[in-house]
Amino acid sequence: MRQQANGDWLNDTVRKALREKARGLVIGLHANMRFEDGRDDGWERMRQLVIAAVVAFDGPVLLLHGDTHRFRTDRLLQRSHGLANFLRVECFGSPFSSSWVQINWDPEQARAGSASESHPFQVSTRALQ
Secondary structure, X not given: OHHHHHHHHHHHHHHHHHHOOOOOEXXXXXXXXXXXXXXXXXXXXXXXXXXXXXXXXXXXXXXXXXXXXXOEEEOOOHHHHOOOOEEEEEOOOOOOOOEEEEEEEOHHHOOOOOOOOOOOEEEEEEEOO
């Protein structure tokens, strides 16, 4: 039931972004769905829905998640699916929470096309003070 609701939410979001001609799309969730593992687990359906959303939106997509508690940013679907428009950012988590992630959006840097790598999301880290 939850997976169906998550899928409906994602599909509705993509349809709204397309209808409103959004220049970028941000998907935020808690879990690391482990795209790079390619295993048949409880996240397989949601991984496929995210990939379909990236293809359907055809512009810059940012996936922001936590869960495995380490900072990283990559284009993890570029090699496996040819989706250069997809950027994943994993934020810090306990016990590595002495820093935070800042993401700036520059719509002038956004380009359409799932094979187009553009850089409208500027990702940096900041130490807590």
